[in-house]
Each structure stands twice: as structure tokens, then as C-alpha cells.
Amino acid sequence: MENKNILLHTCCAPCAAPSGERLKEEGWNITLFYSNSNIFPETEYLKRLDSANKLASIWEVPLITDSWDHEQWRKYVKGHEKEPEGGSRCSLCFEFNLKRTADKAKELGFTAFTTTLTLGPYKNSKIIFDIASVFPGFMEFNFKKKNGFLRSVELSKEYGLYRQNYCGC
Template sequence: MNIPADIESILVHMCCAPCATAPIERLLQDGYKIGLFFSNSNIYPFEEYKKRLNASEKLSGLMGVYLEEDEYEHEKWLEHIRGLESEPEKGIRCSKCFAYSLKRTAQMAEKLGYSHFTTTLTLGPHKVSSMIFAEGENYSNYIPFDFKKKDGYKRSLEMSNEMDIFRQNYCGCEFSMRDSEARKK
């Protein structure tokens, strides 16, 4: 694949290890120089955050890609989405959540000297890619990869199983945990 000349390197925001598997494989196969950024202050509780971070560190080691970790600032994230706690998944709370992560990634890309950035958030079947792209468009160096394409999600399941990577059962915040529990009843 021909990589556009202005794309020197990409900082890849990873929402979790399973969702990063297939995107990392695809980007490396296409010849991109990438680094990973674990920035997920949306995750609750902290024990769950640590589990997902540990899985991400394992994946980084197995795939040989540098991983940068952001600070965990859940209170700050809660302040960012205040008033939207009752919104359903795929609603405006999620748009604001994407905006939060993309802003952190844009800032870190600049700090670490990556020319561009993207996110693995588009891989998830419960995530609407157009909502993520709409937030990414605020940055000239965001690349709108839609990792659902080319059977990305199916490939992520295969890779996670092969590498024995921890898979969570709710999106991340306490409100998605609440909704996930309600669906089970």
C-alpha cells in the first residue's frame, strides 16, 4: 500500500486490547509506523481499568509496538459528561466520551512527535463510526480509519483468542455497566 507522504507516524488511541489487535495488524501490514496510547479515563471501576491496562501491556509486548499510558482521571471524565448520565449507549454521552479521548490523543501525539493519530474505537460493533469521525474532524491530523471494515471485528476475536487477551463484558463507564447488567435481567 502507498502511504501518503505526509503521514510519517501515527499514534493509535487504544480503547482496549481486544479492539487494538486487528487494527495493529492492519496498520503494520500496510507499512505504517505506529505507537499505542492507552487513554481511558472513562473506565470504571479502577480495578477494571487496571485489568484492561494489563491486557494492553501484554498486547504491546506480543506485537512489539510501543505503548504510552495516560493518567487515569475518572473524576475529570465524569465532570466532562455531567448531565448525560442517563443517556443510552450510542447517544450524546458517547460522542462526548469519544471527544475526550481524541483530544487527549491529539495532545499526546503532538507531545511525542507523531504526525497523525487515530483510534481503535471504530472497531467495536456497538460503536457508530460516523460519530467517532465527527469528533475526529476537529483535528487536521486525525485519520478516520474504519476498523470494522475488512472483517476487522471477526479478526479481533480470532487474535484475542490466539493470544489469550482479556475481553471485557461492558463498554467501560459505570453507566454502560448499569445498562449491561439491566440487559441480563
């Protein structure tokens, strides 16, 4: 592969740290894309954004920030608000964030993109891969592998990254 540029959908800095580390080890030039309209309240969204900015600064890589549109996200998952973790709301949320990432990748001329969502211990990577398979340029990386979550904790401490009390919404 000649073009080794990849847009990395970033749910949070703690998940981006080991995901980006792995991608860089594999020769990818990463650009972080922080897109998380599902995060609420806005103060929490901003704490996570601040931490993503810190990671981008440490690594000296670009960070692109998507607009925060919690109302649009709520409309997208309407009718699934009571679903448990791992239910249909999660699949819709994955689709929402992956579509925004795919659109941004296309807009910016990236031929490859992936997501940090697969690092989360409660996120089903197969479901994420199935949803993302419809988007051109999606690259399957299961960041849970190779002790991804443990590495997330280590790198968060090393870099002084904010670790939130909950994933997603």
C-alpha cells in the same frame, strides 16, 4: 507519506489487535496510546491496561499510558449520565478521549493518529470521524470493515488477551 508513524488510541487490547494489524499491513509504525478515563472501576481499567501491555510486548511496539482520571471524565459528561448507548454521553466520551490523544500526538511529535473506537460494533464510526475531524493529524480508519470485530475475537484468543464484558463505561 514519508513519516509512517502513527499514534493509535487504544480503548482495549482486543480492539487494538486487528486495528494495529491492519495499520502494520499498510506500512505504519504504531505506538499504542492507552487513554481510558471513562473505564470504571479502576480494577477494570487496570485489567485492560495489563492486556494492552501484553499486546505491546507481543508486537514489540511502544505503549504510552495516559493517566486515569475518572473524576475529570465524569465532569466532562455531567448531565448526560442517563443517556443510552450511542447517545450524547458517547459523543462526549469520544471527544474526551480523542482530544487527549490529539494532545499527546502533538506533544510527542506525531503527525498522524487514529483510534480503535471504530472497531466496536455499537460505535458509530461516522460520529467518531465527525468529532475527530477538528483535530489535526486524525486519520480515518473504519476498523469495523474487513471483519474487524471477528478478527478481534480471533486475535484475542491467539494472544490470550483479556476480553471484557462491556465496552466503554
